[in-house]
Amino acid sequence: MTPPATKPTTIHCALSEAAQVLQHASTSPALDAEVLLSQVVQRNRAFLRAWPERPLTAEQAHAYGALIASRLQGTPIAYLTASREFWSREFLVTPEVLIPRPDTELLVELALQYLSARRGAVLLDLATGSGAIAVTLAAESTESVVYASDVSTAALKIARRNAERHHVTRIRFLHSDWFEGFPGDLRFDLIVSNPPYIAEADPHLGQGDVRFEPTLALRAGPDGLAALRVIAAEAGGRLIPGGRLLLEHGYQQADELRALLSHCGYRDITHHPDLQGHLRVTEAAWPDD
Ligand SMILES: C[S@@+](CC[C@H](N)C(=O)[O-])C[C@H]1O[C@@H](n2cnc3c(N)ncnc32)[C@H](O)[C@@H]1O
Structure with missing residues (x-):
């Protein structure tokens, strides 16, 4: 039967x-x-x-x-669907890149405000990961000249695919350990970055989605400031006089970042709160005199 x-x-x-x-x-x-x-x-x-x-x-x-x-x-939903929405666009995401966060839209918003008054500005998305920031800025600010860099070749491949997906052909991708591999004479009006900023021993690294994200995208030394220290020290030399730096960071890092930036000679240091009132983005100007 x-x-x-x-x-x-x-x-x-x-x-x-x-x-x-x-x-x-x-x-x-x-x-x-x-x-x-x-x-x-x-x-x-x-x-x-x-x-x-x-x-x-x-x-x-x-x-x-x-x-x-x-x-x-x-396993995060974004890795299972290979997709995450950022600034109303769908981005390809794989375990080689950080999953773009809604928090980072504040950085994009501030960058677009800055670019709106500067046609033809040259900007850099330092540590681009999936390319979410660079692709969004290139798509929204069509007259800007956009560079995007990362030390991870796997991440750069994903970022390139996201640029193709959104028909953004103007981004120049650079493979570089921070600024080390950049052409000597390259200078920017604006540098934006969402670098790694989590302390090695932070318990959040053992929770939720971050357990599956690349270590390189998250960890930044014992105090979480290792990447921000390098960027603060080196970005000034890559900005035109009067150029601007916009950095995302942890909600408890604003004071330490202000001290770092001030020590490195930046001016007009301003912290920007997110919707919860946490200071998550810091802006600084490179002196023009
Ligand atoms: C927090 S993720 C940000 C990714 C993307 N910008 C975003 O907001 O979704 C940090 C990125 O920094 C990159 N990174 C880490 N160390 C680096 C280095 N020494 N030089 C350049 N990029 C680096 C990682 O590969 C990762 O893509």
Whole structure:
């Protein structure tokens, strides 16, 4: 006697089982379940809600099971979908790059304010990672000349692909350990950077998405200031007189960064708060006299 055929699982059943499985592994189990199923069936979340009784094929059910198992181990949603939205654009993200954060949109906003009054400005996104900042600035400030650099060749490949994805052909990519590999005469009106700024022993490194992100993108020595120290010391020599530096940093690093920048000769040092009131971006001018 042949065994009775098992009933294929439906969208509704797959979603509710997955949300149940993920309830202790994620702060948004139902959303994660939907996003991952959308990816498997190649339809948006509205489709899943409109067709809860649709059966999944065996291949879809299998692929979904594998994604849910990875999510259960903590793999970030952005790495499972290879995608993250930043400034209303979808960026390719892989485990070789930091997942762009909404916090970094403050840096972009301030850069765009600065660029709006300076046509043809030459700008650098130092430590570009996925290229989210450089691509956004190049797309939004079409008259600027944009450079993007990183020490990670894997990250630069992703950044190039993101530039292609958004049809931004004007970015010049540089492979460099901070400024070491830059042409000697290259100077910028504006340098923006979201560098690594987490202290080696910070307990956050063992929690959530950051466990899966590249160490190179996160850790910055015993006090979290190693990268900011190098940038403060070297960026001035790469700015035109009167040029501007915009740095993202940890919410408790504003005072120390101010002292570093002031020591290195920058002027007009200003901290900018995020929506929660934390000082997360610092702006400084290189003297023009
Ligand atoms: C916090 S991630 C920022 C990525 C991206 N800009 C963003 O905001 O999503 C920091 C980046 O710094 C790069 N990085 C680390 N050390 C570097 C170095 N010595 N020179 C240049 N880039 C470096 C890492 O490869 C990583 O892409």
